[in-house]
Amino acid sequence: MWENGIDIYSVRQIRLRTDLYFGVGAIEYFAEIADQLTARNITSVLVVTGHSSYKRTGAWEVVERILKERNIRYALYDKVTPNPTTVEADEATALGAAAGAQAVVAIGGGSPVDTGKSAAILLKHPGKTARELFSQGFTPTGAVPIVAINLTHGTGTEVNRFAVLTIPETEQKPVIAFDCIYPTWSIDDPALMTGLSQAQTRFVSIDAVNHVIEAATSKSTNPYAVMLGKDVIELVTRYLPIADKDPTDLTARYFLLYASMLAGLSFDNGLLHYTHALEHPLSALKPELAHGLGLAVLLPAVVQTIYPHQAAVLADLLKPMAPDLEGKPEEAHAAGKAVQAWLVRCGVPQKLSDVGFQKEDVEKLVDLTIHEPSLASLLEQAPGYANATSVAAIYMNSFLPLV
Incomplete structure (x- = not known):
């Protein structure tokens, strides 16, 4: 290596x-x-x-x-x-x-x-x-x-x-x-x-993974964003368990930090879409919610939603989490479940209900997503066609684990 x-x-x-x-x-x-x-x-x-x-x-x-x-x-x-x-x-x-x-x-x-x-x-x-x-x-x-x-x-x-x-x-x-x-x-x-808590270590690393999943599948993506994304997910899946076990392991921290930096470059090129657009209303309404945790709650449903539109890219990108994906649109549910399983292995199994939201909140969350101009511009980058219906479906599918 x-x-x-x-x-x-x-x-x-x-x-x-x-x-x-x-x-x-x-x-x-x-x-x-x-x-x-x-x-x-x-x-x-x-x-x-x-x-x-x-x-x-x-x-x-x-x-x-x-x-x-x-x-x-x-x-x-x-x-x-x-x-x-x-x-x-x-x-x-x-x-x-x-x-x-x-x-x-x-x-x-x-x-x-x-x-x-x-x-x-x-x-x-x-x-x-x-x-x-x-x-x-x-x-x-x-x-x-x-x-x-x-x-x-x-x-x-x-x-x-x-x-x-x-x-x-x-x-x-x-x-x-x-x-x-x-x-x-x-x-x-x-x-x-090295002083980051176990929860912080997990949440910030999940943030980096979200950055590249979005950047590599947006309508503005380019080969550079995709290639960076592959490296990011490989590094995070390899080194997060090490840092989780030993927070003082400098080699693990080095490569998680390198992955985060690459992810910053990836979405500087490819931009973001669903997961960040939908998370911002969550932490705006509940400022105590860690950004990375909010992203983790949404990510499996987002992957399931976008996979049919970017199956080949996501199969390649998610290889360290889901080695059996072949890049076929009909694998969307399996891809979402594989990401969910990885999050559980990371110690982050939470869903929307676990972080204080109810299904009655979805209408307001959709409104805050759709009608905030900068978040609406992120949705324009989503593969397929993002609208109030698709946003509501992702929120609703984030209340329970995918089965």
């Missing part, structure tokens, strides 16, 4: 739209990033993060030391929640603006990084709000530089142009995608992720 020849302690620069420092110990390379900030005459930054993981992982100790050594002032916003809102982005922006922040350093998983991306746009557009941004009230023309220090192996947001926030008053969870929020620099250090 090619992974055996990789020195996980050798930090490499992976040159994408983002300059990514990848490997065990990559956090120390924040010094190089800080030098580049100084070279751009940046003397003040906004740090956006959650309540505790930035300290618990040791990331902040390194970042704060290097900022102080370089005489770079910082304003710290550490109130980002697991399903962040436009209110949080506005608070962070106001703090950064008061401090004269010229760049954003986001530390955390998708929630802090997406909040930081949003603040980076708003710092460049004084007077605009996050609600306007996520309601398509204006189109940004730029953003201040973004540094993303990633603390999970799921979202891929550290290498792509997407961000997600909830608008509390409308119960909507839109997506934005702008080239200006590709992070300028990112850090992927597996050593920062």
